Amino acid sequence: MNESVRHLREQMTLTEKASLTSGANFWNTKPVPRLGIPSIMLTDGPHGLRKQGGAADHLGLNSSIPATCFPTAATLANSWDAELLHRVGEALGDEAAAESVSVLLGPGLNIKRNPLAGRNFEYFSEDPLVSGALAAAFIRGVQSRGVAASAKHFAVNSQETHRMSIDEIVDERALHEIYLEGFRLAITGGDAWTVMSSYNKVNGTYANENRELLDGILRRRWGFDGLVVTDWGGNNDRVGGLVAGNALEMPSTGGVTDREVVRAVEGGTLDAAVLDARVDEVLALIEKTSPRGAAPADLDAHHELAVEAARQSIVLLANRAGTLPLGPGAGRIAVIGDFAETPRFQGAGSSLVNPTRVDSALDALQAAGLDIVGYEPGFARRDAASTRLRRRALALAARAEAVLLFLGLDESAEAEGVDRAHMRLAQNQLTLAEDLIALGKPVIVVLAGGSPVELPFAERVDAIVHGYLAGQGGGRAIVEVLTGVVNPSGRLAETYPLRYADVPSSKAFTKTEATSEHRESIYVGYRYYDKVGAPVRYPFGHGLSYTAFSYADLVADATTARVTVTNTGDRAGAEIVQFYVEAPDAAAGVFRAPRELRGFVKVRLEPGASATVDVALAEHAFDVFDVAAGDWRTVAGSYAVLAGASSRDIRLSASVEIAGDTGSEADTAQLPHYVSGHVEQVTSTEFEALLGSPLPTPDWSTGRALTRDDIVAQTKGRGGFGGLLYFLIDTSSDVLMRLRRPLAANNTRFVLDLPFRSIPRLSGGKFDDDMLVGLLLMVNRRFFRGARHLIGAALRLRARNSRNPKAN
Structure with missing residues (x-):
């Protein structure tokens, strides 16, 4: 233990200790002036500093100081570039330090289980390796500036509906292989100084009071020695949280729970040593951070970094007949769609940043030297029919030789606290798109949004560029991709299903009141679609380039994979080489995904150039989590290590013999749909067999009096x-x-x-x-x-x- 921390704590009274472990107000901890212990500030956000100078709130209601709005995590994940995430983290750390902020509340790295989850834009991926590796780099960047990052929301925060009371029911194998693995990688690889617990329950116990999560896994298994903070208002039982391992309750409760802690210690129901351990964690964080006198951040340089981050993250989804890039010979172009002039560049809620500036695509297009014949918004921002707007857009398109159509999810669709109602674009946008396609002219769609949408027109337009939520510099970056100034190199960090009904959790997601049953277990995202061979709109890892790449000479063993990549096109570009591990007989015979991402690297190459890359395979590349043993277990057999450009664009395969245990992963006789992968058909009985316990009641009981624990x-x-x-x-x-x-x-x-x-x-x-x-x-x-x-x-x-x- 740090001697100065111990010395301070020994001088504190019981009241001061209880007080130190809860907030002074909305964003600050309580000081102890008598001992010279300062207050420190914690503030949002994952992709930009949201420091409020006036009235405070946790939902983006009140204004905050201007700060750089970088692309959201869902966007940055498409870069697959850890070095870029580190640079973004450094910039955010600089801005936080300049404002005397000690803790930046991010990154968010919950698994994107379902496309309708309202905070998907704040999270990286459906895959824990992508989430964990990128989050670790981001954390290292932030903390290199003496500002703590906070990995959130720990754990299984999979929906916004009833998020403060919902019980996430998940089997232990899926818990470790899918929902916790990204956190493990981020915390151990990034040395996170703080972790934020989630609002929800996990298998019957609030995450903030879950001793197995906070003590057994986070501290004892992973070696975390930092501080756990509640989500804002996420405390259920303050004493229970202290015992489990939560050190700081935020925001202030006006002393209500401080008195609960004092009474518990005095009454003998809380061991004073437990409170002392939590106090030590708060004091250690104060000592590590408390940035004072930091130089002002270079906001101009940070804006340019925001543009660069967007450039590296934009995904070219489709490009028929080489429609893109647009050059001087593209002819007259009509720009249609409200998002061109008023970009949708971030989500809503606690991550809502007040940007220092915003680049619009329309301004950048008008400065790009293209023959722009005009602009029309085409549709109302929210889904309301407007014949006038649609007719004006069609009249403009009639004067053009090609159409740039900007579509996307509006501000009401993606926000903290609410889940999306469906996976469709607004009907007024779909109607306009069909009318423009019917004109028979090339249509290039530019999408905005932080999560998958259904794209019924995808096969009938000429190109689709997805900017996701690209931050304040996204407008310029998108135009640079459209015009070929930048060769797109983003790849999807999540699968795009054809329709929402194809999602394995679609029948149950947000349909129940008290619980959320993860019946799909490990089969989230591409693990499910590839297991059952379901058609998808765009597979995990998909993205196109204006050049082409070939792969050769794949060599792999139990720890590494090596492959040579060549740029066979005529312009410089970047390829994201993805390494998957295919388990023996996993496609049909056992309870495993057919292939899982176990390594990746982004390779930048000039035309005709080659590079040989060596990538370390993930620690658990050939493992499953053995529920009976309570630990990871290597499964012996002949594996294939695959090198590809997506989970379904596999270029090369190498066989690797792995020594280990040949035992089965589970008693599969009672789990037929987990063996076949058709988890959309799992019954309550089969899910109970997987869980090893009866299911709790999924809905609220009626006819009883409401209590303080109800919502x-x-x-x-x-x-x-x-x-x-x-x-x-x-x-x-x-x-x-x-x-x-x-x-x-x-x-x-x-x-x-x-x-x-x-x-x-x-x-x-x-x-x-x-x-x-x-x-x-x-x-x-x-x-x-x-x-x-x-x-x-x-x-x-x-x-x-x-x-x-x-x-x-």
Whole structure:
């Protein structure tokens, strides 16, 4: 233990220790002036600094200082470039240090289990190796500037619907192989100083109180020695969190939970040594960080880095007959689509950055030397029919020889706190696209959005460029790709299914209230589609270039793979070489994915040039997680190491004999669909056999009184004041959406997922637990009794505060 940390802690009173492990306000820890312990600031975000100078919130409601908005994680993942992620991390660390921010709350690296998850834009990939490797590089970059990164949300934060109460039911093998492996790589490879626990439960226990997750796995198995912080308002049982390994509760609860900690220690229900260990973790973080006097960040240089990050991440999905790049001979071009002029470059919620500037594609196109005949928005930003906008766009297209059509998901579609309702583009965009295609002229689609969408027109347009959410410099970067100034090198870090119904979790995702059953187990993304041979729109790892690459001389063993790559085209470019491991008989005979990504490298080559690359295969390249043994186990057999340009574009194969255990991965007699891969057909009985335990009830129980542990949404349909409360929140959200204020609408709806217990804790001392008793009586159809209790409790609280205005 650091001697200075121990010395400080030994001088602290019990009250000071309890106080140090919770927030002073929304973004800062509590100082201990008597001992010279300063307050430090934690703030969002994963792809840009969101430091609020005024009113504070966790949902992007109030303004923050200008900062560089880099591409979101979903976009950066398409670069497959760890060095680029390190540079972005360094820049974010510089901006945080310049603003005296000690902890940057990112990166987010939850697995993208389902395309409709509302925060997919904040996460890297459906694959843990891509997620973990890129997150580790990002973390190292941030922390090289003396600012802590925070890997989040630990763990299995797979949906936004009921996120503060949902119980994620996942089998132990999938937990380790899919949902935890990226975190392991990020934390061990990046030496993360902090981890943020998630709101949800994992197999019945809140993540923030889950001793197996926070102590057994994070600390003992992986060797993490940093600090665990709650998500904002993510504390259920403060004492339980301390015991599990959570050191810091954020934001401030007005002293409510500090008193709980003091009482627990004094009453003997919390070992003082446990509190001391958590205090040590807070003090160590303060000592490591507390940036003061850092030089101002170079925001001009950071904008150029944001442009470069977008360039490396843009994906060319389709390019029929070499339509792109557009050159001087492209003829008259009509630019259509609202996203051209007003780019959608980031998501919404706690990661919402106030950019220092924004490059629009329309401005960049007009400066690119192309013959632009005009621009029309073509459709309303939100899905509302407009004959006038559509007719003006078609009239413009009639005057052109080609159409650049900018489509995408609008701001209401992807946001923290809500999941998407479907995987389609807005109907007004689809209608316009069909009308433009019918003109018979080349149509080039430019997409914006942080997660897959259905593309029914994909085979009938001439090219598709996907910018994802490309940050404040994305407009310029997209035009450089369109015109060939930049050769696209992004590759998809997630699979694009043909339709949402093809997703193995589509039948159940967000359909239940109390639990979310991960019946698909390890078969997430390409692991599922490749197992069952399902057709997809674009496979994992897919992306095109303006040049071509050949592969030769693949050599592999148990630890490394080597291949020679040659640029066979006529322009410089970059190839992302992907190494997959194919397990013996995995395609049909055993409970394993047919192939899994186990290494990758980005190779930049001039025309005609070759390079031989050596890549270390992932630590568990030939392993499965053995549930009975509680550890990883190498499975013996003859494996194929594959080199390819996507999970379905395999160029070379090399055989590798692996020594290990020949035992089966599971008792597969009861798991036929896990052997075949058709997990969309898994029954409750089969899933229970995999779990080794009965399934909990998937929906809320009705007919009982609501408690402090229930959420506001459970007032729906209860009648009386509870039903009215739900109606007012729900209606307010709908009205705000109709007024075209999607961020405010989504954030209003967020209240529905708030547990009643969080109301006093997040009220800043204006609402206490005694008042909550009255509120619960009111929603439980005892309105007048509850109202009297609530008013009396409010008066008592007011009297206490007037007698002791400095309390808490």
